[in-house]
Amino acid sequence: MNALRIGIDVGGTNTDAVVVDDSGTVVAATKAATTPDPFDGIRAALQRVVAGVDTSAITQAMLGTTHPANAIIQRRDLGRVGVLRIAAPSSLAVRPGAAWPQDLLDVVHGPSAIIGGGFEYDGTEIARLDVEAVRKFTARCAGEVSAIAITSPFSPASPDHELRAAKIIAEELGPDFPVSLSHQVGALGLLERENATTLNASLLGVAERVVLGFHSALAGHGLSVASYLTQNDGTLMTAEEAVRFPILTVGSGPTNSMRGAGALAGLTDALVIDVGGTSSDVGILVDGFPRESSAAVEVGGVRTNFRMPDLISIGLGGGTVVRPGPDGPRIGPDSVGYRVVDEALVRGGQTLTLSDISVRAGRLAGFGDADRLSEVDPSMVSAALAWVDERIQVMCERMKASRSELPLIAVGGGSHLVPDTVPGVSEVLRPEHYSVANAFGAAIAEASGAVDRVYRYEPKGREACLEEARALARAAAERAGADPCRLRITSVHEVPLSYLPGKTCRVQVKAAGPLAGTAR
């Protein structure tokens, strides 16, 4: 029997859901409005998408959600965190929480301390772990915070002091007291990793509610299946893991959309444009994954060191408002957004939008009554279309890595605006189910594992060190649920450390593969 998977994406406007079979074919797809309590929307989407599907064949459910990201941005439901840095006598010159926005700092930061311990780049101790200081700090936190975040230098390679401190906290506050350890959350870059770990600890309550809600929605349909959340890099973590590492989900939206677009179109290397009601994002898929931005990423005003997709966004969407002007039409930047379905002229509304232009030009059919547009001046239509086409061409040009032509995959509710030919683009693809690319991206996501540590290439040699890093990344991906037979290395990044003998390099390796137990 063909096993089925459910993918759900909770966006700002819509909650999308798809059911996908083993071969990656969409069996059912639906859209529901996102509700103030997102689980009403999830329940509604789920109900519609499983109607007529053999629910006993469903084995897995994947959720992509902006819920934790919104909690940070809106400073809502965040827990208070004790912040412990094990690094003294190093790193005293910058305190925990430096450069945080004051309002977020006030909500999230409880007691903080920098205590003795941590490791050098070569694995020797900076200082012995100050066990007494851990106990004192724990006593300060008792009853004051809902979780503790622990960070120490080079812990991605040498986690020992973080693990020992966590054990002491468990002795003092009980084994269930939530603790986030930086080596499990982030990569090299102490302050950014500490920030991410602190945000993670403050999101634990939010994450628990998300996962409980997800499970209760599934259970409401009699679905007892393995459940996963998608993370920033487009890969999966189990729901159990997501409860412990919610920060890893905050950037999953655009990644799901791009990976979903690529999979729907059957391409691993392509430009992707996602046109919504208000704005468009262009990104690029390389080997099936979005190319990552090299800039530091801020989450709610806090600098973290996650890699996010490299995207260009502009205000061009189906709801973008078009006005006559002395030198031709003025387009945007304002938009009626998802209200385009009521406010566009073609739908009997009062606002000329890019969707109206698209209908009038024949790019969009079946959206309202085209006769309502008879008053719209044809020169206005051609000028607006020229503007749209030029913006899309420029975005694609800017995103491309070389002069070679790539296909462009157009997804999203406003993708009718994308012309059939774009200079510099080999072809424009409009895959079926393009409007639920996000949910599809969640449904087809794979498990992954990553390694980020400093290697000394001599005397073992570069290749031996890289092989070790690849093996560690593969093992991590396998622990995350990937099928060991279908694992592949998705990225290898080496940065030499200046001045150091023995060819010392920072090595970052990522591995990913389909979940074990899936046919594809």
Add this chain to the structure above:
Amino acid sequence: MREEERMWELTIADLDDLTLGATLLGTGGGGDPYIARLMARQAIEDFGPVRVVTPSELPRDARVLTVAVIGAPTVIIEKVPSGTEFVAAVRALARHLGDEPAAIQPIEVGGMNTLVPIAVAAELGVPVVDADGMRRAFPQIEMTVFTLGGIPAAPMSVADEKGNLVVFEATNNLLAERLARSTVITLGLANAISCYPLTAGQVLEHGISGSMTYCVQLGARLAAVRRGEPGAYQEFLRFAQAREFFSGKIVDIDRHTTDGFARGTVTVEHFADPDRTMRIEIQNELLLAFEGDRPVITAPDLICMLDHEDASPITTETLAYGQRVDVIGMPCAPEWHRDGMLELVGPRAFGYDIDYVPLGGVAR
């Protein structure tokens, strides 16, 4: 705008402009000033404001000591400085010399070492001198206008955060660099150094005066570009006497380590004309830019790379395939243009057999 002949007090807003200017003058290297800015801010919060003085405002024989981070940027982002190591390095050198510092000075205005002296000056309660030895970042200690002026880099001190400390003498500045470097490898690759002990008179005669003020003003103009103010880009180029040489996409990055340098080559393909490429050689900093085979910007003039979209300066560690960049050439500080410059910091000093291509600037 500030009058360069007057003492001024650093504000938090200055710190932002200074950081942006320092990132640009780092020409891709010099360490990410982000951490150093946080250090400077914490020190000002803890110890009070910092004054910036011109060398001429100090008595001629007043003792000026430099202070800087020395190590590997990749280690420094993980093992953030303690603060104590910098003060320890300065105090150790002062003890060795037998006098107290009247002021602290950056060795390089470019990269994170632009901001570290501010933190130390705050803690010691002395001013920062508005001058330095590079007005950009260079990878080695001897690469200063002080060396051109015959000023010894040693005695110098190197300190770590645990209380380990080395003070040494050296017979020439290149050897001083090597001694410091081997000490740093032993002490964990993220250390403090104090070197080039000077008098205010020597700073006036041999140093690059006004470089802190210049850096703040440069940063303020770049900030205006980043905010998208009309005409700001032209004003930024005018102020820096700079020119845009190339705009395109990074199509290749080749990294390798040799002789302790982080070396690499980055290739940029022109937006408008894909047959045009610019190749930039990296040794910690962006050193040489070639269009085709022709060198167009060479050390010690500055090669700066800006993000094409938001005009933020790009450091070599964040270079990425597909990035869209503008490459800008800026003439080095005029104080560099004297005998010995090319031997010390010209293309051949870095092992490239090509001639220096002057971008302008006034010979001294």
